[in-house]
Amino acid sequence: MKKNKLLLVDGNSIAFRGFFALYQSLERFKNKQGLHTNALYAVNTMLDNVLKDVQPTHALVAFDAGKTTFRHGFYEEYKAGRAKTPSEFREQMPYLRDLIEGLGMKHYELDNFEADDIIGTLAKSVDPNEFDVVILTGDKDLTQLASDNVTINVTIKGVSEIEAYTPAHIMEKYGLEPVQIIDMKGLAGDASDNIPGVTKIGEKTAIKLLKEYQTVEGVYEHVDEMKKSKMKENLINEKEIALMSKRLATINTNSPIEIAVSDLDYSGKNFEKLIAFYKEMDFNSFLAKLDTTDADVPVTPREEITYEVVEKIESAMLSSDMVFHIEMLDENYHTSDIVAVAWGNDKHRYVTTGDWALMDPLMIAYLENPELTKRVYDFKRLYVAACRYDISLEGVAFDVLLAAYIVASTNNSEDIAEVAETFDFYELDRDEKVYGKGVKRGIPEDESVFTEHLARKIHAIDFLYPKLYQELEERQQKELFYDMELPLARILADMEITGITVDANRLNEMKGEFAEILTEIEQKIYAEAGEEFNINSPKQLGVILFEKMKLPVIKKTKTGYSTAVDVLEKLQGESPIIDDILRYRQIAKIQSTYVEGLLKVIFSDQKIHTRYVQTLTQTGRLSSVDPNLQNIPIRLEEGRKIRQAFVPRKAGWKLFSSDYSQIELRVLADISGDEHLRQAFIDGQDIHASTAMRVFGVKTAEEVDGNLRRQAKAVNFGIVYGISDYGLSQNLGISRKEAKTFIDTYFEKYPGVKSYMEDIVRDAKDKGYVETLYHRRRYLPDINARNFNLRSFAERTAINTPIQGSAADILKIAMIKIDQRLKAEKMEATMLLQVHDELVFEAPEEELEKLQQLVEETMADAVDLAVPLRADSSSGATWYDAK
Incomplete structure (x- = not known):
């Protein structure tokens, strides 16, 4: 007999997980009324996937009814200390039920109980011979319910990756039975729910104890036999806490719910409600994907891509404002075979297989004409590939990959489909699906699958361009894109092609x-x-x-x-x-x-010929x-x-190296506004000696010995990276107390730096991101996290990113200006490498003096900061000698 399938979903959990999975794109996920929709979008994706995979006969989404449950009756601090729920999340929750109903599922909540209790009660109420149960959650608490007929799918990454917990998986992962998960939490606690557990007993220790004694109660039956230790002392002193923690962690599988599995029949989506919901949320890509074959509801179908596979360029259109693409299956575009060339716009799309198009005179003329603008995905990759055919790719006006990366730095995949999906475009399959992976990677036997895939790539790039352009404009990032990243891509391509x-x-x-x-x-x-x-x-x-x-x-x-x-x-x-x-x-x-x-x-x-990854x-x-x-x-x-x-590549030439001196500290002086730090750089002081004098109370620079300067240097760079007293103590081999004194004294002597750090963290908590001087953003989804370690790391990242990111941006600006000057001066000197804050060139010996002046001047004047920039240079017969 075919079993029924019951799908139970932890609504609050997956909504919260979905909200943070798309948190970096929070401001992009809004409908026309300004409502944030990222959590709704993520939940729809998760539920749509799980409904297809599970194909349930019965389904329910359970919610927590409120902040207070029966557990607070015996422990008031249960779930206390959680960060305030973001307002952008709260405003979406009332609409979540509309989505659930549109998907054809029922939802339920019960006063004084949690969603876990509803799910546990329903999961245990069914006959295992009649029902298989799948639970979807973002919380591992529910894994205690796993059994032969109950699987718990826990979201572990983004909105699509899950880990399936069965009794066998739990045994493999922890060496425990599912029911022992409760005991593990009783001993180790659970910080996310503020379940205390026993002091100094972590998950590993708890598992070890449970393998020997099976339950919390079993541990206490044998506690007197244990060797004398701090753990034994804590166990004895905190027995009531351990038992209470276990009680807190135990899901109530006999909750007084007023529904039964027979009320949860699932017969598919309610298209009328779902379409209305998608339209209200502006979820156009979901509308386009709806399969309404069995529904009497009109909806826009997935667009049919029309294209032509051409054998002669003369028959295909090559004009202004086209999307252009070269397909290579290998990551390294310096060596990968070219398997196709494609181009087109919203009306016409053309595909040629193989590389013959790059040898056609008309194509070459099109590609080398700067007046004929092209939109591409990964300009540098295409530029290098074209150069292999002695073609100089000109007229590239927009790079979708670079723009997507600027909008959200996690958009950096070589696969166009992966980036397109973050902008609601699902009409392109991922490369892995079409080509396979590993040794089996290759062009599919059915050539039409291959050529249509290329046509869809052209369509995707064309679709993404206006969206990304608008995003750049709204975020004040057009200069970052057009004046920095796009011209830099060509410079990097030339450096790669030249090689060393x-x-x-x-x-x-x-x-x-x-x-x-x-x-x-x-x-x-x-x-x-x-x-x-x-x-x-x-x-x-x-x-x-x-x-x-x-x-x-x-x-x-x-x-x-x-x-x-x-x-x-x-x-x-x-x-x-x-x-x-x-x-x-x-x-x-x-x-x-x-x-x-x-x-x-x-x-x-x-x-x-190293490759520079610009979007990593x-x-x-x-x-x-x-x-x-x-x-x-x-x-x-x-x-x-x-x-x-x-x-160098020629006899009589030298390698020349120039790198910024203490650029990150100079950026810190600029953005913090600290008068003492700024003045030290303006006066041309040794910044580490200057810091040593102020922090360690040394009166003159002559009194600063090597050890004091080393300590001051560690403090300076530690501050840039938001180092803790523990981290500094480890770096310097001193006590935490001494390290804390150093840091406290530093902030006392450099109050502007302290203010900057406090202000940037506060700003990050409010906005969810930080920016460099040139509007490069970094989103920080953990900046308001409940977990101390995650939150602390995000705070350190908030402090460091504007400094390190601005320094990186300044070097990029310098590279662009140096490249312009070298060309204007018609010098033979060539930029070869970029290594952190260092640039490496090769040049004829007779050009070295001129090169040094040009490079040092350009690097120093690249941008206008409140403190001077300085570059140090040297040259030699090898890179070793040049440093």
Whole structure:
């Protein structure tokens, strides 16, 4: 007999989860009346997906009836301390029931009880032989209900990713039965619900106790047998708290509900109500996707894409204001095969398979004509691909990827469909669905599927352009897009295409040198250990360090002793073997990642062509991949030596490097308005010595020794990153009390900095985001989080992002201006690399003096701050010599 399926949804939980999943786009999700709709949008997506997947015969969405429940009767502090519910969330809740009814589901709430209790009561009321139950929630509390016929789907990311909790999954994840989840919360508590638990007992300890004693009550039956410890003391002292916590965590499966499963028949969507709801919320993409085959209701169908697969460019339109796209299946566009070229607008779309279109004279003329404007997705990718055919792609007026990234920095996928979905466009399948993934990735056998996919990409780019343009305008980000990111994309493309010459012979020499060093360190480690073993095996190393050598055990893992770097660093001074192991690991990583790694990515032109990812970080900083040249560990001499292999492309040329001096602290001085910090830079003082004088009470700069300057430097940069007294104490190897004194004194001496930090956090809590000097935004969904750690991290991010992001923006502006001046001066000097605050060039030796003046002047004058900017430069035969 086919079973019925009961779908039970925790309404408050998924609405709250949905609200924060789309929080970064909060201001974009509004209807014409100004109502925020992000939570409604997310819930609709979640419920639509789960209804399709589960295909329930019965369904209910349960809600909490109010803030007070029967649990408050025996613990007034239950769920106390939660952050105030955002008004943008509260205003959407009355409309949630309209959505649920439109989807054809019933909803219910019960005074003095929670949604969990309603769900638990209904889940346990059905005959397991007749019903399978699926529960959808954002709260793991409900996992205690899992059984052979009850599965709990917990949302874990965004609005689409879930984790299915069955008894088997709970056993695999925790080693517990579902019912023991209650006991785990009784012992460990639950901060989100303000369930106290027993002091100093976390989830891992609770699980360990429950594996041995099964229940909270079982723990107390055996507590007297336990060895004397602080845990035992806490357990004894807090027995009543543990039992109460368990009671708080227990879902009432016998709640006095006035509905039965027989009242919850599900027969599909109520199209009349749903369409009215979608129209009121301006959910046009959902309207377009509605399948109303069985409903007598007219609705706009998913647009049919008309396009032409062409074999001769002469038959296809190439005019102004077109969308243009080159399709490549591999991530690295320097080497990926070109599988198609497509272009068009809202009326005509054309697709050519293969790369022949890029060799057609008419196409070449179109692409190189700056008067014929093009809209694209990922300008840099297309520019590099076209350059491989000796085509200079001109006239690109809009890049959808860059614009989407500026609007919300999480919009950075190479897949157009993924970004389009965040703007309510669902008419394009994701690449993975069409091409597959991994070794199976390729063009589908049915060519029409492939060509239609390309046509839909043109349609998506065309659809997104006006929406993104409007967003940029409303957020005052048009200058950021048109004057910074779009021109920078071309500069980065030129840098990638140029590449940097690498001396493979020098790398091979280093490979031999480092192999010798590693052998020496190995022998030293073996001598200290008294035997040979596999140094790269954490298990073997753990046995040597903690069993044979009896070093203090810092941390254990499931498989044995932890030998992670942070653990070994805490053991420094205990034995010489620790320093040798750390050094061995450092050299081994340099050898494998950089020496051997770089040798693998040298092109036939003897150059490395790194790719700069312009849309990865949330601060606007550039990233380098294939290979990553920004992570070469230059603090170690062996790491710095890697730069010896980077050389100019011609004899008689030099590499030239210039980097901003303390740019983030200068930005801090500007945006904080602190008069003392500003004056130190205006007077050209050594900022770390200046800080040491003010914070440590030293009268003259001459009295600031190396140690004091080092401490002041740690304080300066710690402040920029919102460091805590604990973090500073770890960095400097001092007590937390001393570190707190340093920080307090710093704020006393630099009151403008303290005010800035307080103001920016307050502003972030109000707006939900922070901005750089150039209106680059970073959204902070955890800035008002209940969880202290999440909230604290968001606050530190709020402090740092305007500083780090503005510094990144300033360097981008400098790069654009330097590029313009180099071209205007018709110099041979070429910009090759950007590494954090550093720019690397190659130039004829006779141009070096002029280049130095041009670069340092341009970097210093790139923007107008309240304090001067300064760039330090050097040159040499290799990148190593230039630093």
